[in-house]
Amino acid sequence: MPARPIRLPSLDALLAFEAVARAGSFEAAAAELALSASAVAKRVAGLEERLDQPLFLRQPPRGLSLTPAGHEYLPQVRQALALLQAMPLHQRSGPQRERLRVSSTPTFARQLLVPALPGFGAAQPHIELELTLSVPLLAEGDAGADVEIRHGAVPDGIAPEQVLLRDRLTPLAAPALLAGHGPLREPADLLALPLLRTPLQPWAPWLRAAGLADTPEPDEGPRFVDLGLTLAAALAGQGVALARLSLARHELAEGRLVQPFALAVPAERHYGLVTHRPSPAAEAFAAWLHGHCRALENSSGAA
Known part of the structure; x- marks a missing residue:
């Protein structure tokens, strides 16, 4: 009798399966692997198809649980991965680092990106990230950036698929x-x-939704050409800022800013990620940042 063909799965599929089994969800595994949740789900589905066995029970809203076949397969996969990791050639010191230059608007960088960078560094230790700042209103970016975080209208400034956050606006003081x-x-x-006033975010959308459409834009006091400066002025008690929930989530949680009214309206301008120089590092950063922003939307109610 002819020998049965060996059905070896890909290493990426095995890593995805082990991460999902340990983390308990595609989303959590995706954050660990610096991939999108859909990419992790596709790798697991491909593994199940190759094995002709379901490895997870998908039971919303309870999430994922291992099937009997998955329970049997998991320790075997972990043993195989441990053997691969123990091989001396897989433990070469001083791996080559890939440099990635990221240009970001100042407030997004300070409020959302920098606090989360340790997670990206842990998931992608071979990528050396360099972060620079741009000035949105003056359209002054970093010509040498590999990827750029922009703030603009959709679809004029950024394409819909490049949108990172779909924020909601509300007064904060x-x-x-x-x-x-x-x-x-x-x-x-x-x-x-x-x-407080800024050309980056007029009050008109919120005033209109609040039934105050005839109220003109404020024309007194400093004019802040930066969303972070507007938040800083609000924190200093200088006035009320029409702010993005995602940018002020820490200040709200700590009680340094409060939301006088529950009314929040969708922002007309969004943050988006544009790739200028495609590379594996740029792809990994984009997948990680989109996943991070989805988690922010879910936690802060920004979307």
Whole structure:
């Protein structure tokens, strides 16, 4: 009788299976592997097809659980991966590092990107990331950047598939500022307070949704050409900022800013990621950043 053909799966598929089994979801495994959740799911599905065996039970909303075949297969896969990792040729010191230059708008970099970079570094230790800042309103970017985080309209500034965050806007203020005024019972009461202004985010969308469409844009006080500076002014008690929930999530959680009204409206401008020089490092960063931003949307209610 002819020998049965050996059905060897790919190493990427085995790594994806082991990560999902350990993390408990495609999303958590994707963050660890610096891939998209759909890419991890496809690798696992391809492995199941090759083995002609389901390895996970998909039971929303409870998530994933191993099938009997998955339980039997998992220790075998872990043993095989451990053997591969123990081989001396796989433990060469000083792996070549790939440099990736990322240009970002200042507030996105400070509020969202930099705090999360340790996670990217742990997942992609061979990538040396260099971060530079751009000025959105002046269209001054980094000509040498491999990837660029932009702030603009869709689809004029960034393509829909490049969008990182679809934010919601709401007024935010320091507790001390609100304590010095009467109670805010309805949106019109907000007009008694100084409204901070920035050309990057006019008040019109929120005022319109609040039934105050006839209210003109604020024309007094400093004009901040940076969303982070607007937040800083709000934190200092200088006025009320129309802010993005994703950018102010830490300040809200710590009570340094408060949300006087539940009304929040979709932002008309979004953050997007544009790749100028495609490479494996750029692809890995893009997958990680999109996953990070999806997690932010889910946790902060930005979308």
